[in-house]
Amino acid sequence: MTAHNFETSVLNTWCPGCGNFPLLNTVKTVLQELGEGESPTRPENLVLVAGIGCHGKIVDYLNLNSFYSIHGRVLPVATGIKLANPDLEVIGFAGDGDAYGEGLEHLIYAAKRNIDITVIIHNNRVYSLTTGQFSPTSPLGFPGRSTPAGSPEPPLNPLELLLAGGATFLARGFSSEPEQMKQIFREAIDHRGFALVDILQVCVTFNNLHKYYAERVYTVTDHDPADYLQALNKIKEWDYGAGTGGAGSGEEKERIPLGILYKREAPTFDRRLSPGGGRSRAATQEHREALIEKILANSK
Numbered sequence: 001m002t003a004h005n006f007e008t009s010v011l012n013t014w015c016p017g018c019g020n021f022p023l024l025n026t027v028k029t030v031l032q033e034l035g036e037g038e039s040p041t042r043p044e045n046l047v048l049v050a051g052i053g054c055h056g057k058i059v060d061y062l063n064l065n066s067f068y069s070i071h072g073r074v075l076p077v078a079t080g081i082k083l084a085n086p087d088l089e090v091i092g093f094a095g096d097g098d099a100y101g102e103g104l105e106h107l108i109y110a111a112k113r114n115i116d117i118t119v120i121i122h123n124n125r126v127y128s129l130t131t132g133q134f135s136p137t138s139p140l141g142f143p144g145r146s147t148p149a150g151s152p153e154p155p156l157n158p159l160e161l162l163l164a165g166g167a168t169f170l171a172r173g174f175s176s177e178p179e180q181m182k183q184i185f186r187e188a189i190d191h192r193g194f195a196l197v198d199i200l201q202v203c204v205t206f207n208n209l210h211k212y213y214a215e216r217v218y219t220v221t222d223h224d225p226a227d228y229l230q231a232l233n234k235i236k237e238w239d240y241g242a243g244t245g246g247a248g249s250g251e252e253k254e255r256i257p258l259g260i261l262y263k264r265e266a267p268t269f270d271r272r273l274s275p276g277g278g279r280s281r282a283a284t285q286e287h288r289e290a291l292i293e294k295i296l297a298n299s300k
């Protein structure tokens with residue numbers, strides 16, 4: 001497989017310059033790499049799930065099995081797919097409004113249960129598909145369509161919330177740093193357990209924070225991601241513009257850490273359900289066939 005094998009003929013309608021483009025290209029490269037090596041992941045064992053928002057179109061642009069869910073419901077769908085067939089590699093894509101707003105409770109429970117999936121958040125910090133309303137991670141004072149005088153709410157720090165919620169892998173990337181995104185995506189997918197990657201995705205049309213991010217991001221070094229308190233301190237180093245008068249104002253010069261901020265090993269939910277090690281592919285197939293036979297017998 002090459003990255004081109006994952007392309008579709010669907011017309012791409014993202015705005016020119018959107019941070020979703022490098023994110024999509026990075027995902028294609030990672031998918032290609034997953035198909036290489038000694039124990040390759042075959043495309044038919046990959047499933048993508050998306051929510052509603054500009055990000056959701058990503059599943060239209062990737063030639064893989066995918067499920068376009070409804071707003072805020074990426075996690076229940078991804079969880080269901082994983083538990084029905086633990087052999088599948090499930091990758092969820094969600095926006096900040098989708099995951100940190102409508103779907104927040106689902107997200108916390110997926111973290112708490114350590115569902116073995118990867119969730120990539122296209123965090124552009126605005127409801128972009130609906131043309132620019134403030135979202136859960138918009139900075140305080142954000143002058144969106146629904147808050148022309150500036151958002152009166154400080155933003156949520158989703159990584160802090162998920163750390164407390166029990167997530168076993170938390171990372172942050174930036175859509176203008178594709179090489180780093182690639183490394184993070186690989187590690188997130190390889191991680192056995194709930195992995196969330198928060199991508200600071202530039203929305204050039206409704207919340208262009210490219211310059212703001214470029215001046216502040218740095219890659220974490222000398223950091224032990226297995227240490228909870230170190231992770232918390234790193235996560236709290238930047239609070240998504242809370243109390244700053246608005247990202248992009250130029251008043252503050254916070255530093256924004258990128259990289260793997262937290263990582264620990266813990267039993268996954270499917271393993272807890274099946275302490276023997278989860279269903280093997282053969283057992284899953286057997287179970288599926290038995291279920292189909294039962295349904296057919298009942299329908300006669």
Ligand code: SF4
Pocket residue numbers: 013014015017018019020054124128129202203204205206
């Ligand atoms: Fe990208 Fe923003 Fe355009 Fe949506 S509105 S496609 S997030 S630039």
